[in-house]
Amino acid sequence: MDLHQLRHFLALAEHGNFTRAAQASFITQSAFSRSIQSLEHNLGCQLVERGVGGRGFTLTAQGQALRGRARDIIEAMKVLRHDILTGDHAPAPLLSLGCGPAPAARLVPAALAEFIDRHRDTRIDLRVDAPDILKGYLDAGEIEFLIADLRHIRADQGYITQALRPRRFQLFCRRHHPLHTGQDRSFNALADYPLACSSLPTELQALLAERAGRQALPINLQCKHTDVLVQMVTGSDLIGIATEDVVSQWVAQGTVERLSFVDAPQGLLIGGTCFGVVYRVDQRLSVRAVEAIETIARVDASYVATDLGMTQRFALAI
The missing domain is CATH 1.10.10.10 (Winged helix-like DNA-binding domain superfamily/Winged helix DNA-binding domain)
Known part of the structure; x- marks a missing residue:
């Protein structure tokens, strides 16, 4: 034929x-x-x-x-x-990576925006998912590296991990929310409102459940994309939970208000997440992947915690 x-x-x-x-x-x-x-x-x-x-x-x-x-x-x-x-037969370079919901909120988009400005011919395959699912993609060779909470990834000798800066979680709400403007600013008042987050460390889930007097965490919504989260928070009495760098950005834009409590438990003040880059020892990184990781580390280094003592109090487990 x-x-x-x-x-x-x-x-x-x-x-x-x-x-x-x-x-x-x-x-x-x-x-x-x-x-x-x-x-x-x-x-x-x-x-x-x-x-x-x-x-x-x-x-x-x-x-x-x-x-x-x-x-x-x-x-x-x-x-x-x-x-x-x-001469268009040469395929465009491909960068394949994965990230958890928390780093996908601000760090990774900011880093990739800077990266793509330098490499406009590069195609990017970005997968946002839970750390264990991302690790499966990594083991299968579908992504070159991932960015997620290092404490939630079991990385043995076959992996290389590069720790980034720790971040704690903060609570936020819409402007003029009853909890923000009212007299009751106790932490227990959270039990009267629905909660939403993109991802949350296990210890904070247990803490919130305990203070709410419930066996299970009273989370009404968990989503991978923080733009969905903030839209729901600004349109309802929903209380959001996100990393402090993301909340600070929304507060600066006048989108939300930060919630603080006079009796906030110490676990909430010091509990957080530690982003990290993970890749396999037996899978050589492409030039684009190496440059992307360097960009992520550089953008991450510009982050300044609102609580400067947090990095000393945060127990980093890798």
Whole structure:
């Protein structure tokens, strides 16, 4: 089977007549018929069912199926020829990485924005998911590295980890929220409102559940994308929980208000998350991946905690 045979078959299907199709293909009718027969022989099936006495024809089921596919094949060959002649055949560099919901809120977008400005030819495959799922992608070779809470990833000798700065979590609400403007600023008042977060360390989940007097954490919404989270918070009495760098950004924009309590438990003040970069020892990083990790580390280094003593109090477990 070759492209000439496919073009002849499409001409036959379009004109509905062997004579007119042969004329449109600029070959004799006998040569045209042999081309169609040769195509049927190569495919091992009948494409055309000829009428009695050689008058007229109909496409068989296989012929109908080939009609659409042949058009796609010829069009793809045109694109391939154009790409080769114009030098567009080289694939664009690909950067594949994963990150947890917390670093996806601010750190990773800021770093990738800076990275893509320097490498505009690079395609980026970014996967936002839970750390254990990201680790599966990493082990399967689907991503080159990931950024997530290092305490939630079991990294043995087959992995390299690069710790970033720790961040604690903060509570926030919409402007003029009853809890923010009211007299009751006790931590226990949280039990009267729904809660939402993108991700939360296990110890903070237990802390909130204990202070709310419940066995299970009273979280009404958990999502991977903080833009969904902040939209719901600003449109309801929902209380949001996010890392302090993200909350600080929204507070500066006037979108939300930071919640603080006179009796906030010490566990909330010191509990947080430690972002880190993880990649496999046996999988060599591409040049783009190395540059992306360097960019992430540089952007992360510009982060300043609102509580300067937090880094000394935070127990980093890797």
